[in-house]
Amino acid sequence: MAELMKALYPLVVVISIIGYLPQIQKLMFATRRAQNVSLSSWALWLVSGTLSLGYGVYVLEDLMFILTSALGALFIYITFGLIVYNNYIRFEEPGHLRAKFRLLFGLDKRIKTSVTHARQVLPLKTKA
Secondary structure, three states, rough: HHHHHHHOOHHHHHHHHHHHHHHHHHHHHHOOOOOOOOOOHHHHHHHHHHHHHHHHHHHHOOHHHHHHHHHHHHHHHHHHHHHHHHHHHHHHOOHHHHHHHHHHOOOOOOHHHHHHHHHHHHHOOOOO
């Protein structure tokens, strides 16, 4: 049975590639954002794939497992990258990403003014 599993294990790579290719193809030829694709799920799979690869390299030291994990991780990285690219770069409205960046780092003066005003109207309670 062990010999049979050794012979069949390379099929994992083939099955994985067959599974990832339709998703990658859809993302490559998309005409709009990937709204129905969960970025957080792909991020978790990315971490999982990376950890599996690391485990194979540093603990198991099994070449077949390392190759299988590496190819799986590669396709996860490609898919994750395409989702990020499509959602935040390729199909983003002009200036929208810059506005998010400015809000994130507090560079928008309107936001600063609003925060300052809110602090004046609703002062924080301090211990006396």
